Amino acid sequence: MPPISAIFWDVGGVLLTNAWDRSQREAALEHFKLDEEEFADRHEMVVSSFERGKIGLDDYLDRTVFYRARPFSRDEFKQYIFSLSQPNTEALTFARQLADSKNYLMGTINNQSRDLNLYRIEKFGLRSIFSLFVSSCFVGLRKPEQDIYRLALEITQKAPEECCFIDDRSINLEAAKRVGMHTIKMDSVAQLRDDLRKLKA
DSSP states (O other): OOOOOEEEEOOBTTTBOOSSSHHHHHHHHHHHTOOHHHHHHHHHHHHHHHHTTSSOHHHHHHHHTTTSOOSSOHHHHHHHHHHTOOBOHHHHHHHHHHHHTTSSEEEEEEOOOHHHHHHHHHHTTGGGTOSEEEEHHHHSOOTTOHHHHHHHHHHHTOOGGGEEEEESOHHHHHHHHHTTOEEEEOSOHHHHHHHHHHHHO
16 A cells, blocks of 8 residues: 555544534524524525635625624624634644644645635634645535545545545545545544554554
8 A cells, every 4th residue: 555645634623613514503593693494594595605615705694694684793793703713723733743744745625615714724824734725615616526536636646545534524534435535534633643543554
């Protein structure tokens, strides 16, 4: 087996908290006293375009929240969304150690809207860890579509057997495995370290 030369990471649920997943949306709906069913219907209509970078955060909010007058401002809502992003400090430290070793090409394969993705990259210093961001908002593809993993391989010109993809969701790992990548489901950083060590052994 050839040595691993590239490690691709999910971001939300691995390196950081999720940005705008179900639990974050539920927290926002409760905080701003929004109707859950009404919001969910509108969210489902636009989430694919939102995460593929076809509409920005303001357009998304126009369609899901500010299609009528609210007792709170757009800026208040946006700042609340951004505040939900928090680091997994242990995971970020480990990823930085791997990047500093210069032994691996380090990249992400993640689903995220453009505004939140750019905010999180800047806020948590991800550019100093990763040289490549295969993000749904940049490439117009979303996990678990196999084409997003194929694109990461084509961009890096890496053979799939040289690559490892880390995610916290099995469905995303299944798709990566189908294109030939090694995969690790992260439950904890200690477990991730062990699994990566076994993979390299």
